[in-house]
Amino acid sequence: MSNLPTPGATLYSFRRCPYAMRARLALRYAGVQLRIVEVSLKAKPAEMLALSAKGTVPVLAVEDRVIDESLEIMHWALDQHDPDNWRLMGAPEAQRQMAALIAENDQVFKVHLNRYKYAERYPEAPMEHYRAQGEVFLAQLDSLLQEQRYLLAEHPSLADMALLPFVRQFAHVDREWFAQTPYRFLQEWLQGGLESDLFLAVMAKQ
Structure with missing residues (x-):
């Protein structure tokens, strides 16, 4: 796929959470354009909880889809663009x-x-x-x-x-x-x- 901006993509994240870190790594590598909402774990935003009842970061809201597992977010990002073959295709x-x-x-x-x-x-x-x-x-x-x-x-x-x-x-x-x-x-x-x-x-x- 071409590396095109994804309008309306929002990532609910917590800077030091390792799951959120790896999601951000893949999204940035893939060049996905998104808004990052830094979540306070003591006061989680209502809009995030409405998207994912788990109440844990990361949560990616993109188009008509919500992804709330970090590894799934990484795979989704690489589906958009994987210029250096992180997925090791062909091996x-x-x-x-x-x-x-x-x-x-x-x-x-x-x-x-x-x-x-x-x-x-x-x-x-x-x-x-x-x-x-x-x-x-x-x-x-x-x-x-x-x-x-x-x-x-x-x-x-x-x-x-x-x-x-x-x-x-x-x-x-x-x-x-x-x-x-x-x-x-x-x-x-x-x-x-x-x-x-x-x-x-x-x-x-x-």
């Missing part, structure tokens, strides 16, 4: 790996991340226990990055952008700990992602 095995990585991130790693970041809410185990559980995924990613600059190719893919905000959050719970881990390739990948023009643009305060 079915890499696409299978990509789907598996994102599922592992969303369904398993995110659970460990939540318990590590908010360990006081889960007193049945120490913080280090939850960190060690999440660290299994970090080691897997570092191993992939020993093969090429990005997770599945020599250029960024949907996997990199879908995972970046969550690895960032995990690393920032205890930056000194993360800096001394043996995951040098993952550290470089994360730093490169956070310093990229795309990430800096979507994190700029509105």
Whole structure:
């Protein structure tokens, strides 16, 4: 599809939410023209709640459609325009790996991340226990990055952008700990992602 402005597109977002981050990354990369509404999680706007009863960001309202899952928003954005082949078209095995990585991130790693970041809410185990559980995924990613600059190719893919905000959050719970881990390739990948023009643009305060 051509990269045409999408009139009337609105994204309800929260700047530091990793799900909202990855939605913004894909939308900006695809060149989708939209209005971003920064949501206060303590006072969610009525118009967002009317669109999506879930009450969580991100929510994309576009034309006659509402999308309230971040990964679905990313796929929708790439359907509009994917100039650098984030979807890894023509590489079915890499696409299978990509789907598996994102599922592992969303369904398993995110659970460990939540318990590590908010360990006081889960007193049945120490913080280090939850960190060690999440660290299994970090080691897997570092191993992939020993093969090429990005997770599945020599250029960024949907996997990199879908995972970046969550690895960032995990690393920032205890930056000194993360800096001394043996995951040098993952550290470089994360730093490169956070310093990229795309990430800096979507994190700029509105």
